[in-house]
Amino acid sequence: MGQLAGKTALVTGASRGIGRDIAVRLAEEGASVLCVATNEALLREVVGAIEGKGGKAAFAVADVSRPADADSVVEKVVKDWGKLDILVNNAGITRDNLLMRMKDEEFDRVLEVNLKGAFNLCRAAARPMMKQRAGRIVNISSVVGMVGNPGQANYAASKGGLIAMTKSVARELGSRGITANCVCPGFIDTEMTQKLTEDQRKALAGTIALGRLGKTSDVSGVVAFLAGPGADYVTGQDIVVDGGMTM
Numbered sequence: 001m002g003q004l005a006g007k008t009a010l011v012t013g014a015s016r017g018i019g020r021d022i023a024v025r026l027a028e029e030g031a032s033v034l035c036v037a038t039n040e041a042l043l044r045e046v047v048g049a050i051e052g053k054g055g056k057a058a059f060a061v062a063d064v065s066r067p068a069d070a071d072s073v074v075e076k077v078v079k080d081w082g083k084l085d086i087l088v089n090n091a092g093i094t095r096d097n098l099l100m101r102m103k104d105e106e107f108d109r110v111l112e113v114n115l116k117g118a119f120n121l122c123r124a125a126a127r128p129m130m131k132q133r134a135g136r137i138v139n140i141s142s143v144v145g146m147v148g149n150p151g152q153a154n155y156a157a158s159k160g161g162l163i164a165m166t167k168s169v170a171r172e173l174g175s176r177g178i179t180a181n182c183v184c185p186g187f188i189d190t191e192m193t194q195k196l197t198e199d200q201r202k203a204l205a206g207t208i209a210l211g212r213l214g215k216t217s218d219v220s221g222v223v224a225f226l227a228g229p230g231a232d233y234v235t236g237q238d239i240v241v242d243g244g245m246t247m
Contacts, residue, residue: 002030003228008081010034010062010073012121013091015042015123016141017190021216022088022223027055029224031086034077035059060212064091064117067124074124083132086227087125089118090140092158107154114158115165122169122209126178135178136227139166140219140240142187143246159184163238179235181226188214209244 003068009026014021015037026076027033027050035046043059044155053230057074060076062069077084118139123166129135144152145159170180187193187204196204203213219241225231226239240246 001026002182002199003230004086005030006225007085007227008034008077008083009066009088009092009227010036010060010077010084010121010125011088012036012117013140013185014046014059015039017186017212018185018216018219019088019090021220022090022140023054024053025217025220025224026086026227027057028053029228029245031227032056032081033058034080036062037066037091038063045159064089064111064120067120070117070120070124074121074128079187084125084128084198085134086136086138087121087129088138088140088223088227089121089162091117092140094152094155096155099153102153110154111158111161114155115161118162119165122165122180126156126169126173129178130173130176133177135173135176136231137166137169137173137178137180138223138226139180140223141166141182141184143184143242146184146238146240147246159203166238167236174235179226179231181211181231181235182238183219183222183226184240184242185219186214186240186245188216188219190216192207193246207245208242209247212243214241214243 009031011023014023014035045056060073141162142159166182
């Protein structure tokens with residue numbers, strides 16, 4: 001039995017990359033996982049992978065930037081499985097551009113998904129978690145939200161805002177037995193970074209103390225810890241998973 005046996009979890013942005021690995025990892029630890037994203041075909045594949053390993057999972061297609069969608073997926077977990085123990089807000093997008101060239105839509109859409117989306121889910125999840133006087137909220141931010149990055153004023157704003165919001169959520173809900181923490185990945189080997197040339201990857205690795213890009217499992221392992229019993233007294237924290245790049 002895993003450390004999350006009997007728990008239920010909701011993971012957004014679960015169709016690929018870090019979110020997919022988080023969903024699989026929580027299921028391996030024994031949780032029943034609702035995988036949420038906008039791509040149904042990829043969601044079916046993730047659920048199939050989890051069930052193929054003996055885990056329990058379901059999926060829901062939703063746009064987290066819509067409050068009604070956020071309410072709906074939380075209601076689905078509670079209706080189908082009786083409770084919501086773990087919320088992981090991983091859904092995120094990029095619309096990179098230099099400040100002088102960035103369109104309003106590029107700025108607004110990134111904030112709508114990355115920050116407002118997480119807010120929508122936290123708000124929806126707070127009610128059942130407060131009722132049961134227990135819950136874990138893990139928000140996936142980024143080191144870009146801490147140190148900035150050229151061409152990503154919108155992304156940095158959304159991820160920095162997510163760190164600040166998480167601390168407020170932790171203070172508001174702590175007395176009800178609910179923890180809220182951020183995980184801030186650095187450069188992780190996903191579809192996004194795989195587009196880099198070999199020379200670019202080597203140059204990037206040279207800025208990291210451990211000398212390599214991170215793996216999705218490096219992030220999902222920290223999320224599993226924060227969702228588990230070992231993190232009972234950890235809240236309001238931003239845990240950096242970047243191989244020492246920003247230290």
